[in-house]
Amino acid sequence: MDHGPAVELGVDNAGEKKAKLGVWLFVAYTLVYAIFVAIGVTNYEAMGKIVLGNLNLAVVFGFGLIVLAIIMGIIYNALCTSYENKMNKEEM
Amino acid sequence: MIYEASTFAVVLFLVFVAIVLGLSFYFARKTKSSSSYFAAGGTIHWAVNGIAFAGDYLSAASFLGICGMIAFSGYDGFLYSIGYLAGWIVALFLVAEPLKRLGKFTFTDALDAKFNSKGIQFTAALSTLIVSLFYLIPQMVGAGALVTPLLGLPHWVGVVIVGAIVITIVATAGMTSTTYVQFIKGGLLIVFSTILAVYIFSNGLNLKPKQGGQDYHDFMALTESDMQGYEIVDNIDVKDYHFYKMEKEGVFRWFQLTDDKYVEVLSKTLTADEKVLYNGEPKEEEKFFQVGHLSKIVVDGKEVEKTGSLGPFKFLSTIGTEGTEIVRFIKEKFDDDSGNHITIWRQELTAGKDMLMPGLKFKKLREKTPIGKINFISLMLALFLGTASLPHILIRYYTVPSQKAARKSTIVAISAIGFFYILTLFMGLGASVNGVLDVESSNMSGPLLAKAFGIGLFSIISAIAFATVLGTVSGLIVASSGAIAHDFIDRFLGRNLTDKGKVFAGKIAAFSVGLVAIALGIIFKGMNVSFLVGWAFAVAASANLPAILMVLFWKKTTAKGVSWSIIVGIVSALGIIITGPTIGDQFFGIAKENAIQPLDAPAIISFTLALLTLVVVSLATQKDNVNKIDIK
Numbered sequence: 182m183d184h185g186p187a188v189e190l191g192v193d194n195a196g197e198k199k200a201k202l203g204v205w206l207f208v209a210y211t212l213v214y215a216i217f218v219a220i221g222v223t224n225y226e227a228m229g230k231i232v233l234g235n236l237n238l239a240v241v242f243g244f245g246l247i248v249l250a251i252i253m254g255i256i257y258n259a260l261c262t263s264y265e266n267k268m269n270k271e272e273m
Numbered sequence: 274m275i276y277e278a279s280t281f282a283v284v285l286f287l288v289f290v291a292i293v294l295g296l297s298f299y300f301a302r303k304t305k306s307s308s309s310y311f312a313a314g315g316t317i318h319w320a321v322n323g324i325a326f327a328g329d330y331l332s333a334a335s336f337l338g339i340c341g342m343i344a345f346s347g348y349d350g351f352l353y354s355i356g357y358l359a360g361w362i363v364a365l366f367l368v369a370e371p372l373k374r375l376g377k378f379t380f381t382d383a384l385d386a387k388f389n390s391k392g393i394q395f396t397a398a399l400s401t402l403i404v405s406l407f408y409l410i411p412q413m414v415g416a417g418a419l420v421t422p423l424l425g426l427p428h429w430v431g432v433v434i435v436g437a438i439v440i441t442i443v444a445t446a447g448m449t450s451t452t453y454v455q456f457i458k459g460g461l462l463i464v465f466s467t468i469l470a471v472y473i474f475s476n477g478l479n480l481k482p483k484q485g486g487q488d489y490h491d492f493m494a495l496t497e498s499d500m501q502g503y504e505i506v507d508n509i510d511v512k513d514y515h516f517y518k519m520e521k522e523g524v525f526r527w528f529q530l531t532d533d534k535y536v537e538v539l540s541k542t543l544t545a546d547e548k549v550l551y552n553g554e555p556k557e558e559e560k561f562f563q564v565g566h567l568s569k570i571v572v573d574g575k576e577v578e579k580t581g582s583l584g585p586f587k588f589l590s591t592i593g594t595e596g597t598e599i600v601r602f603i604k605e606k607f608d609d610d611s612g613n614h615i616t617i618w619r620q621e622l623t624a625g626k627d628m629l630m631p632g633l634k635f636k637k638l639r640e641k642t643p644i645g646k647i648n649f650i651s652l653m654l655a656l657f658l659g660t661a662s663l664p665h666i667l668i669r670y671y672t673v674p675s676q677k678a679a680r681k682s683t684i685v686a687i688s689a690i691g692f693f694y695i696l697t698l699f700m701g702l703g704a705s706v707n708g709v710l711d712v713e714s715s716n717m718s719g720p721l722l723a724k725a726f727g728i729g730l731f732s733i734i735s736a737i738a739f740a741t742v743l744g745t746v747s748g749l750i751v752a753s754s755g756a757i758a759h760d761f762i763d764r765f766l767g768r769n770l771t772d773k774g775k776v777f778a779g780k781i782a783a784f785s786v787g788l789v790a791i792a793l794g795i796i797f798k799g800m801n802v803s804f805l806v807g808w809a810f811a812v813a814a815s816a817n818l819p820a821i822l823m824v825l826f827w828k829k830t831t832a833k834g835v836s837w838s839i840i841v842g843i844v845s846a847l848g849i850i851i852t853g854p855t856i857g858d859q860f861f862g863i864a865k866e867n868a869i870q871p872l873d874a875p876a877i878i879s880f881t882l883a884l885l886t887l888v889v890v891s892l893a894t895q896k897d898n899v900n901k902i903d904i905k
Contacts, residue, residue, distance in 0.1 A: 193676060196370070203366035204826075210362045211657075217355070218653045221631050222646045225639065228348075229630045235590035239348055239630050240698075243355050247691040250362055254684040257366065261680060 195264035202260055206253055213249065217242050282423050282732035289736050290438060293454050293743065300446035300453070307775040310447035311378035311755050312671040317452055319678035323685020325452045326669055328459025330357075330660075330686065331693055332408075332745035333415025333716070334806035336462065336738055339694075340722075341715030343701020344565065345601065347628035349635050350701055353807070354694035356656025360810075361690065363661035363818075365683045371825045373670045373679040379752070380667040380817065381760040384824055387902045390832035391765055396839040398760035400816040401664040403843055405753045406789065407809035408663070409746060413794020414805070416742040418716040423735040432794035435739070439746045440787035443754065444780045451747040452672060458744040461737045463689055466696045469719075469734060472726040473703035474588055478570050479579040482708040482725065489708040490562040492620065493537040495528065500535070511605045516617060518609060524553040529619050539564065539602060539618040539712055545611065563721065564602050565710035568622060571596035585699065589629065592702060597625035599705060601633075602712050618712045628702065644871045652807060655876035659810025662817035665745075665752035746790065750783050757782035807874065808850050815879035816842035819887050827891075831898055834891030842883030849875030 193199075220227055220238070228239035308314050317325070335357065342350030375383040381397035413432050420431025442450050482489050495503065506525065507518035515530040516538070525542075528535035539561060542550040551561035570577050571594045580591060591597060602618040609615055623633070632639035635649055660666060670679045704710060704718040709725045711717050720738055724731035758778035763770045770778060797805070819838050823830040850856060853873045857863035872878070 193374075196374075199370065203370075207362060207366040210359070210366075214359050214362075214653075214657060218650060221352075221653075222649055225631050229626055234586055235593070236586060237593055237626065237629055240589055240593070243348075243351055243698075244695060246355050247358050247694055250358055251684075251688050251691050253362070254365055254687045258680060258684050262677070265677065 191269070193265070193269060195261070195268040198264050198268070199261045202257065202264075206257055210250065210253060214246060217246060279423075279728050279732050281729060282735055285732050285736040286423060286739060289740055292457070293438070293450075293740070294441060296453050297442045297445040297450040300449040304446040304449055305773075305776070307378070307759070307772050307779070309449060310776045310779055311751070311759060312668070313448040313452050315672060315674050317672040317674075319673055319682040320685055321452070321456050322669060322673050322678070322682035324459045324689060325455040325672075326459075326666070326682060326686035327463065327689040327693070328455030328457070328741075328744040329669060329748040330666060330690055330745075331459060331462055331741065332806065333412045333738070333742050335693070335697070336466075336719055336741050337415045337418065337716040338411065338806065339697045340701045340704060340719035341717070342634065343698060344704035344710055344718040344722075345715050346634035347623075347702075347705070348630050348698075349633055351698045352631060352635075352653070353656065354697045356653050357660065358687070358691050358694050359657050360660025361683065361687045363658060364666070365680070365687065367825065368661045368667070368821060369670060369679045369683045370676040372667060372821070373673070373676045375824075378668070378671060378759050379755040380664045380821070381756065381764075383667075384820055384835055385764075385832075387824065388832040388835070389902070390836065392836035393832055393839075394760055394765040396836045397817075397820070398756040398765065400813075400839050400843055401756035401760070402753055402786075403847075404662075404664055404809055404813040404816065405749045405756070405786070406793065407812055408665070408806060409749050409786075409790040410793045410797050411805035411809070412742050412746045412749070413790050414797050415716055416739065416746075417794055417798055418714055419720065419735060419739050419742070423720075423732075423739060428798050429795045432791050435742055435746060436787050436791035436794070439743055439750060439790075440784055442743070442747050443750045443783040443787070447754075447776075447779065447783075448668070448672060448751050451744075451751050452669075454740075454747055455744040458737065458740040459689065462741055463693050465730075465733055465737055466693060466700065469723055469726070469730065470585075470696050470699045470703075472730065473699055473707075473722075474585060475582045476703075476707070476726070477580040477583045478567055478588070478591060478706060480567055480570060481578070482566060482706065489566060490564070493528075493535075495535040496533065507610050509607055509609060511607050511617075514605065514619060516605075516607075516619075525550075526553045527615065527617055529617075531620075536620060538620065541616045541713075543614040545613060563709050563711060564600075564618070565705045566600050566708050567598065567625075567706045568600050569596060569598040588699065589702075592625040592706070593629040594625060599623050599625055599628055601705070602710070604712070628705070647877060648872060648874050651811075651872065651874035651877035654880065655807065655811035655814050655874060658814035658818045658876065658880060662813040662821060663810075664756070664813075664817070665748040668752050668755060669748075750786050750790070753786040754779045754783040757786070811850070811874060811876045811879065812843065812846045814876050815846040815883050819880065819884040823884075823887050823891070829891050829895060829898070830887065831891040831894045831901075833894045833897060834887045834889075837890045838883045838887035841886040842879055845879035845882045846875045849879060 230238050232238045233241045304310050339350050339353050372383050375386040384397050385393040416435035417428035417431040420426050503519045503521045505517050506520050509516050517528045527538050527540040529538050554560045601621050601623050603621045605617045673679050704722040707725050709721040720735045723734035762768050762778050816839050820835045849872055852869035854865035854868035855873050857868045858865050
């Protein structure tokens, strides 16, 4: 059966810990995204309320979701790299 | 609208195509093995891969479709930006690293890694093809929409040109050339979109926007006393609107009666003898204008004619201020007494603050109907779950050397794509107020906005938009080619092709899929490309994501569970789309309210059904897991 990885990958002892972290961060982001969708569905007028610097909730929340994704990605990478450095003797 | 080809645009486009083809032929000499053809040998640097991800992902739907939708419907278009970007969270946190570990060339490899199942090989390959074709349609439609203003050629020629170039890119060097085309295009798109946004801010807001030095068309608003020389020859009521056909000096124009004034509208008439007239005259007379303007600008509580330069946040807050009004152009269709088919674009005053809230496109959200809410949730779910299930995105994880590189490249992608999506709101709103909209083609809003700032910027942006299509279509064709040659012919049919044979089969498959894409691009002319991509996401999310997630995270998943989940996902998503209001309206002439069922966005049902199917079938076939391969 010739369908393993295209390149040889080393053993990743940090895999399980990284996967758990990924799931938690995913749940956290999904919750924020779900709140955004829920406001749109249950009370879309609230999206028009000015909340920050003359910008309404829709704009602030929308930009916020995009920026949050970038920030969480950077945090995730930093934590994963630290797990890998601690748990893997050799660089993958 | 009349478009004139720009020599500069043509030269830029040709230079870009020459570079792309040069790269492809250069890499072709190095692309001998199936690993280099389908996965660039797993040697791409994570930073290059990250921008290539952006080049792959920021398709015609993002640049053309979203900007167009925001220009015509405000914030509702931006919801696509938010959803598309949020989807990368699923890819980063759940899929990137495990998928890199499991797969070789295609996403079918990853699903099948623990099972070696013919069922998975067939259904996952089929799903890859269906999703890729759904995604190809809007790209090719976008190519056709672009070629008209860029090169002055008809829609179908654009589709054929893109098809031919992409087939050459993919058939020469596969994933390697595709990666570098996507890298160049992704970088250029982000840089020049930023420049376009800077132009928008420095231009500010103006009641009388200039269109590349030309004055904006002053729409007539006639009172009874202004009507000397005009004769009313017909009047028609559509919904609550009253339209009047008037004749002056042998030309028939349409007006809308609003507040005791006859306000000029844009009209397109298909006469009984099959002539097409724009505002009562042949197209060549250029009486069909670019539109979209502010009728009132309020700054610090005072009405002003123009604002001067604005910062990004001031730009948004000025549009969203109480009192600022945007004139949008809304389409209505009817037949007049002479048997002519009339399409009217009437002016509709829209509060600026409404442009920055959901509900102008998703009207049912404002009407608070249950179906409107379900459609909205379903769309946002599809966008969120779709990204991590797109085969042409997933295969990019095989082009980097390690799991760490897969993760890092995803973060580069999220940053680049996120930044671009923030710009879409500015570009879309900029187009809606700068008098650049072509009411016949929302997809052209972004490039036409660039035209308002000079033919040079327009030429560059159009050439990049064209490159956008090339980059994404190349990725889709590589994914389809892998599904046919590697998953279906080599593995499912068990032909055990040699490495060289697999590359050859991949090239033939790329050629065939390219031809199909050309045909679809011509057939689907005129649909908003982002709307179509929304469907591709729904099919991908339903067919692929339950399988991917459960293979990665649920040990009881069985091969039969995966196969049936894919089938149920495809059938239910396609079934809901085909029986929904939009397909009925566009292709079968069935009014939206008479559609077989009212849902346009299927994911809420189809994803759930696929997930349930996987769980139920897996639990019922646990004994099959005796032969499951343990991969850590």
